[in-house]
Amino acid sequence: MIYVNEVAYSYDNVPVLENVSLEEKEPVIAGLWGRNGAGKTTLMRLLAGHQRPHGGTVQVMGSAPYGNPAAVRHVCYMQEDHPFSPIWTVQDALRFGRYFNANWDQATADRLVETFRLDRKKRVPKLSKGMKSALQFIIGLSSHADVTILDEPTNGLDAGIRRKLYEALRESHEDSPRLILISTHHIEEVQTLCESLIVMHKGKLLRHQQIDEFREQGIWLAGERSAVTSVIDGHKVLEQSTMGSKIRVMLDAPYSKHWKEQAQVKGLSIEKADLQNYLLNITEDAEVNI
Numbered sequence: 299m300i301y302v303n304e305v306a307y308s309y310d311n312v313p314v315l316e317n318v319s320l321e322e323k324e325p326v327i328a329g330l331w332g333r334n335g336a337g338k339t340t341l342m343r344l345l346a347g348h349q350r351p352h353g354g355t356v357q358v359m360g361s362a363p364y365g366n367p368a369a370v371r372h373v374c375y376m377q378e379d380h381p382f383s384p385i386w387t388v389q390d391a392l393r394f395g396r397y398f399n400a401n402w403d404q405a406t407a408d409r410l411v412e413t414f415r416l417d418r419k420k421r422v423p424k425l426s427k428g429m430k431s432a433l434q435f436i437i438g439l440s441s442h443a444d445v446t447i448l449d450e451p452t453n454g455l456d457a458g459i460r461r462k463l464y465e466a467l468r469e470s471h472e473d474s475p476r477l478i479l480i481s482t483h484h485i486e487e488v489q490t491l492c493e494s495l496i497v498m499h500k501g502k503l504l505r506h507q508q509i510d511e512f513r514e515q516g517i518w519l520a521g522e523r524s525a526v527t528s529v530i531d532g533h534k535v536l537e538q539s540t541m542g543s544k545i546r547v548m549l550d551a552p553y554s555k556h557w558k559e560q561a562q563v564k565g566l567s568i569e570k571a572d573l574q575n576y577l578l579n580i581t582e583d584a585e586v587n588i
């Protein structure tokens with residue numbers, strides 16, 4: 299569905315994507331995570347055909363999207379602050395969505411406009427930040443595009459609306475599977491929706507794995523310093539804190555039978571690290587020494 303091979307991109311000769319290769323062959327919901335400036339937006343813009351890669355190959359449904367209307371028709375890319383015309387109303391934006399998306403699902407659009415209580419007559423610039431996010435989300439979901447790209451779809455939305463939005467996303471994907479790529483900083487919230495996760499770091503692809511594999515990765519071990527250091531030899535320490543003779547470390551290791559046994563033998567406590575913390579730590583530059 300999307301194929302990215304050895305892609306490079308620079309702004310004013312400053313590289314912002316280097317040697318990025320990834321592929322999604324199945325119609326899954328995929329998360330895209332990275333710290334600010336990691337290159338997520340640039341990657342999404344390349345997939346949507348807004349920019350041409352300076353090196354390598356980008357393909358959507360088998361064709362390069364840049365300058366290729368036939369390929370771009372497969373994509374619906376809702377940007378974080380989507381550039382709607384300032385004179386449009388909500389209804390105009392929905393019309394635009396229907397016009398540009400051949401698989402448009404009007405019933406979903408109508409239902410979600412009710413769910414999120416959007417005023418169809420209101421001009422888009424007069425919407426609150428959250429309501430504008432909701433409108434972008436409605437268009438993205440109703441597009442039923444083969445490749446739907448949602449950049450920070452929950453920006454400015456309160457927790458109740460975010461929950462409704464995730465529910466709508468899950469139902470829509472179940473009814474009509476397609477690739478939905480969600481760029482988000484709220485990975486804890488979307489991880490239950492996603493099948494795979496793409497992690498970008500400083501313009502490179504750091505990881506692209508099944509979300510289940512990510513969920514297993516990252517453990518906290520705590521106990522006497524000598525006991526902890528005796529088991530962690532050779533493993534990457536991602537974070538640590540010391541309390542007297544005790545130490546607590548996050549390791550880049552799986553929450554596996556092996557580690558549970560190790561912890562038991564050495565009298566250590568073991569816990570699964572949460573995904574957000576784990577991702578923050580694997581994209582932390584400073585080395586942790588104990």
Ligand SMILES: Nc1ncnc2c1ncn2[C@@H]1O[C@H](COP(=O)(O)OP(=O)(O)OP(=O)(O)O)[C@@H](O)[C@H]1O
Nearest residue numbers: 309310314332333334335336337338339340341498
């Ligand atoms: N139009 C531009 N001109 C020059 N540099 C740019 C431009 N757009 C992005 N960049 C730079 O490219 C790098 C990657 O930016 P990008 O927006 O792709 O990252 P991002 O992961 O989406 O970040 P964020 O989470 O903050 O939105 C950053 O260093 C950014 O400053």
